[in-house]
Amino acid sequence: MKTILTGIKATGVPHWGNYFGAIRPALDMVSNLKHKDDRFYFFIADYHSLTSVRDPKVMEEYTYEVAAMWLACGLDPERVTIYRQSDIPEVMELFWMLTCHIPKGDLNRAHAYKAARDENEARGQEDLDHGVNAGLFLYPVLMAADIMLFDSDFVPVGKDQVQHIEMARSIAQRMNGLYKAPKGEKFVLKEPKELIQSEVATVIGLDGRKMSKSYQNSIPLFATENELKKLINRVTTDSLPPEVPKRPEDSFLFKFFELFGSEEEIANLRKRYEAGVGWGEVKQLLHAKANEHFSPMREIYFSLMNDRSKIDTILKEGARKASLDAKNVIRRVKQSVMGR
C-alpha cells in the first residue's frame, strides 16, 4: 500500500500550465493506480495562501475554486480524501516539531524566499527581507508537515516544487536518526519522494515565455468560450502570409495544439503548416480543440461554484477522514519526540 498526497495553494483558478504540468499528471496517477488499497490525499493549501492573501472573503473564494476545479477534473471523493489544510489542526503541531529540526540556513536557500530577496535587490531595496513575512520563510516546513502528517510515500508535483520535497525528506532523515520510533513502528517520519512527470514539458504562455500568472500570459483553466477566443487571438505569431510554408517548431500555436491534439491530428496540422496555412485558421482549430477539451469540465465547475453545498459536504467528509489518519501519525511522532 502506498500513500500519494498533493496539495494546491489556494490562489485562484489554475491555468493551463498548472493543469498540464501538475494537475493532470496527478489525476492520471489516481486513474492508473495499481493497488486498490493505495491511499490518496488531495488538499487545498489555504494556510500556505496566508503568506499573501489578506482578505478572508478572497481566501474563501480561492478555496472553493480549487475544490471545484479538482472535482470538475474528475477526482472521485469516494476514492480520494479531499480536504482543506486549515481543517486539520494537527498540521500545525507537526509543523512546529519539524521547524525545530531544520537548520535556518537551509531555509535561507529555499527558492521562494531567495526569489523574494532577489527581487528586493533588483529594486534597490536596502533591506533584502523587506516585505517578507516569516510565513513565506517557513513555507517549506509547512509543506513538509502536510506531507509527513499522512506518511506519504509519493508527492506528485511540478518541477518547481522538487526542492521542497527534498527538504521534507532531509528533515525526516534527521529526525529518524535522532529519535527512536515507538515499539512496533518502523519510523518516526516516513521519508517522502517527489513524483514528477518528466515528459511534461513546461507549458508556454501567450507570448512564448513560461506560462505564469505573474507574466500575465496565462490561460485560465475554465475560461469561457469567448474568453478563450480572445486569449488565443493574443498568441504571438510572425507576419508570414498564409501561403508561405511554416515551421511547426517555431510556432507557439502549434505548441498549444500539441497539448490537446491526438497524434493523428498533430501530424495533420504539421502537414498543413508545411503546405502553408493562415494563422487565423490555426487559431480557430486550436480554439475548437481546447473548447472541446475543457467545456465538459467547465460546465461541472460552474455548477459546483453556483451551488457550493456539494463542495461543503465533500470537504467536511474529507476533513473527518484526514483527521483520523493525522491523529495516528501525531501520536507516534509526539511519543518519539516529546516522550509522551
Ligand code: TRP
Ligand atoms: N507549494 C505547493 C504549490 O504552491 C502547494 C503545496 C502545499 C503542496 N503543501 C503541499 C504540494 C504538499 C504538495 C505537497 O503548488
